[in-house]
Amino acid sequence: DVKVTQSSRYLVKRTGEKVFLECVQDMDHENMFWYRQDPGLGLRLIYFSYDVKMKEKGDIPEGYSVSREKKERFSLILESASTNQTSMYLCASLMGAGANVLTFGAGSRLTVL
Amino acid sequence: SQKIEQNSEALNIQEGKTATLTCNYTNYSPAYLQWYRQDPGRGPVFLLLIRENEKEKRKERLKVTFDTTLKQSLFHITASQPADSATYLCALDPYSGYSTLTFGKGTMLLVSP
Numbered sequence: 001d002v003k004v005t006q007s008s009r010y011l012v013k014r015t016g017e018k019v020f021l022e023c024v025q026d027m028d029h030e031n032m033f034w035y036r037q038d039p040g041l042g043l044r045l046i047y048f049s050y051d052v053k054m055k056e057k058g059d060i061p062e063g064y065s066v067s068r069e070k071k072e073r074f075s076l077i078l079e080s081a082s083t084n085q086t087s088m089y090l091c092a093s094l095m096g097a098g099a100n101v102l103t104f105g106a107g108s109r110l111t112v113l
Numbered sequence: 114s115q116k117i118e119q120n121s122e123a124l125n126i127q128e129g130k131t132a133t134l135t136c137n138y139t140n141y142s143p144a145y146l147q148w149y150r151q152d153p154g155r156g157p158v159f160l161l162l163i164r165e166n167e168k169e170k171r172k173e174r175l176k177v178t179f180d181t182t183l184k185q186s187l188f189h190i191t192a193s194q195p196a197d198s199a200t201y202l203c204a205l206d207p208y209s210g211y212s213t214l215t216f217g218k219g220t221m222l223l224v225s226p
Contacts, residue, residue, distance in 0.1 A: 004156075033213070042218035043157075043202070058213070090156050100206045100214055101147065104156030 003027075004093050006105035013112050019078040021108050023091030031094035032074035033102065034058075034066060036087040043090070049074055081112045115141045117205055119217035126193055126224055134188040134220050136203035141215070145206035146179050146186045150199045151219065157202055161188075193224045 007022040025032065033048040035058075045058030047066040055066050063085060067075040078085055088109050092102040117138045126132050136146070144165050149157035163170040163179040163186065170177045176189040190197050200219040 040218070043216040045213055048213060088154075092156070100145075101159050101162060102149075102157075102214065103159070107154065107156050109154070 004091055004103050004105040006089075006091050006108045008108050009106060011108060011110045013081050013110065015082060015112060017081050017112075019081050019110065019112075021076040021078075021089055021091075021110070023074045023076070023105055024072050025074075025093040025103070026072065027093065027103075028071065029093040030071070032068065033092040033094070034064075034074065034076045035090045035092065036060070037090055037107075038087050046076065046089075078110075081110075083112050086110060086112045115139070115205075115215055117141070117203065117215055117217045119201075119203060119220045121218065121220070123221040123223055126222070128194060128224055128226050130193055132190040132193045132197065132222055132224070134201050134203075134222065136186040136188070136217055138184050138205055141184070141205055141207075142181075143205040143207055146177075147204040147206055147214065148175075148177060148186075148188050149202040149204065149216075151202060152199050160201075162206070190222070193222075195224045195226055198222055198224050 004025045013019050034046045035043045037043050044060050046064050047058050049055045049068040052071050065077045088107050090107050091105040145162050147162040148160045151157040161177050163177045174191045178187045200221045202219040203217045204214040
């Protein structure tokens with residue numbers, strides 16, 4: 001089974017801090033994604049990447065950046081965390097050829113105080 | 114703009130009954146429609162997908178229908194069990210180039226013993 005591992009399940013940060021959310025997948029997938037999920041708003045795509053060092057903006061990229069230096073690792077960076085970035089962050093990896101079936105990590109619950 | 118709608122109210126049913134969840138969409142022509150299950154505090158897990166030229170798909174107690182004329186998918190769980198209690202998300206998949214999924218906000222299913 002594909003495993004998508006998000007290193008931090010729960011984080012508490014202060015406003016203005018730089019935050020790194022790490023995601024690693026173990027199936028050599030080319031495509032990786034970062035979503036945030038909020039009550040009443042559902043899943044919203046922040047950034048995605050189709051290859052190493054490549055990135056594409058999703059629907060809500062403002063306030064975020066990403067890094068994909070190695071194929072298996074996709075990092076989400078909050079340069080200066082704000083309270084409105086308190087959310088559940090979900091990383092996903094694309095299953096492969098055919099339909100765009102996603103394998104998600106367990107999520108990282110970020111609270112910004 | 115594209116819109117995907119799932120019933121925001123929780124669906125409460127009794128164990129053993131069939132649960133039916135609805136996914137409606139507008140301004141979209143997906144090649145596939147996918148269903149995911151999400152437990153509280155966890156990432157979504159892929160369940161089933163159905164292609165635009167398929168009317169129905171089954172997997173164990175799960176059945177999905179796809180009506181591209183009505184722009185609607187129905188997700189059925191037969192002989193429901195309390196362990197089926199979760200939030201169910203539908204996702205539209207255009208399957209073209211560097212496309213990404215569009216998720217509905219999900220419907221919570223509660224199965225009582």
